[in-house]
Amino acid sequence: MNKEKKILLSGNEAIAEGAIQAGCRFYAGYPITPQNELTAYMARRMPEAGGVFIQAESEIAAINMVMGAAASGIRAMTSSSSPGISLKQEGISYLAGAELPAVIVNMMRGGPGLGNILPSQSDYFQATKGGGHGDYHCLVLAPSRVQESFDTMFSAFSLADKYRVPAIILGDGMLGQVMEPFSVRVPAAFAAKKAANVSKPWALTGCAGREPNVVKSFYLRDGDLEDFNLRLQKKYAVMLKKEARYEGTMLKDADLVLVAYGTMARICSAVVRRLRKEGKKAGLIRPVTLWPFPVQAFLPKTSPARNFLVAEMSYGQMLEDVKLALDGRAQVNFIGRAGGGFPLEEVIAAEARKL
């Protein structure tokens, strides 16, 4: 571990380097802006690390190559941006149904349709509520800085393996493109290769010396699929209880709590500092996991405020989860833009002063 060493990379590249340090040895991707730096970094770096890089013929092929790699027991990942992630939904549903661990990075851009290539947070519903067909969830992590983009890859691969679920890194075009210095700090468990070499007795490696393994999501016999779905629900219940994470800032005495994730949380963090200087008691909840959503942050003992302001680069997607978490006990306000713009610091501050 070298705490001193800092390197300057974009969020996209930091995610790629984090993935490799976290033991990812298979990457398949397809060109799409604004995440191309990630694919290009992997093309150069993955072979150095002894892994496999493939530029796939489509987003659909890329996610299915990841499925094959994950089924064979290798830490695997793909990345894309909004329209490409829509194409991957079939594969993500199959990963969830076959209980395969894999990491999918979405550097969100404006939608719907082809939209544009500017930053957005409009895929929150798609990431947290399923996205593909069937009753399933992905773990969804939302880093807000380049350092955190690197760090989060260790949690993403570990938790994906632990729960055998697909993990989504939900970033935005801004996070992907911005360059910041960060420490290449590897958690002790990874440095010791403990977390990097997880036993996967279910993996397809050839059946020599054991009974054959089958990786599948198909349950044709009456009742079998319901039993399987109930098993998935139990797993999700454990994740809801154990894995929901957030970062809270000055919540105890706050009259107004801002809620934002990713790039919006950085802007809101500046808003909170500005408001505090003006004497207004403001705080910030930054969900780190979007699924499971950190409902504990909204309990009265943690955030006693009666007034909340949700800020998103969308027209109110996470807003719904905040309302559910507060369950009517506080006023929930919203400020958001989508299509390439985001609410600026002074605009949010002005809105907050009115509340």
Next chain:
Amino acid sequence: MKKIFSRPESLRDITTHYCPGCGHGIAHRLVTEVIDLLGVRGKVIAVAPVGCAVVAYDYWNFDCCEAAHGRALAVATGIKRCRPDRVVFTYQGDGDLAAIGTNETIHAANRGENLTVVFVNNAIYGMTGGQMAPTTLLGQVTSTTPGGRRAEVQGYPLKISEMLAMLPGVKYVERRGLFCPQEIIKAKAALHLAFDNQLRGGGFSLVELLSPCPTYWGMSPAAAMDWIRDTMVKEFPLGRIK
């Protein structure tokens, strides 16, 4: 007394769901005989399709992976690249390989992935009830071509094997028919060569098997065999393509 014939170890002793006279039973038997013959059962990772052979993993006695409809060769690419010393093959029907999965098929072939493909062509979608396949013959009646397939409306039967043979990454392509014992023996030899190619690092190999579907062709099993011999082979000639 010496035992000279038995069920392959790679084929489980289970009743299959296939219709009477279906070619999948023969194709499964041939694939598993070849795997036993090569002594690689413990190294095999198969990719099962979506289609009539969707639960092939229930019948085969080696590691298997499911793939979404058409995605078998993308899944197989991921497996083989991560486990290059394993024997990886896909088993796909005409709809899976030559319609919804055409893109995955062409690009895996063009990359020259060191994989074996067993392509079962019965000119129809069986699992879903007899719809037109990319390989359905002109004039052939299906549930979605009730007046028979017409070139000017539905286009021509897709000769995907000939298309793939054009690609430099493809090393071996052969088409055989599962309609009489002599031809079935030739089909087994082709499969043997296709797996052997992979073991020697030879690259992408594909064996197309013309296979009977008496249920959705509306024929007796014997008549379905004759239809391959007399009609289907005219559109899909047998032999080595590459």
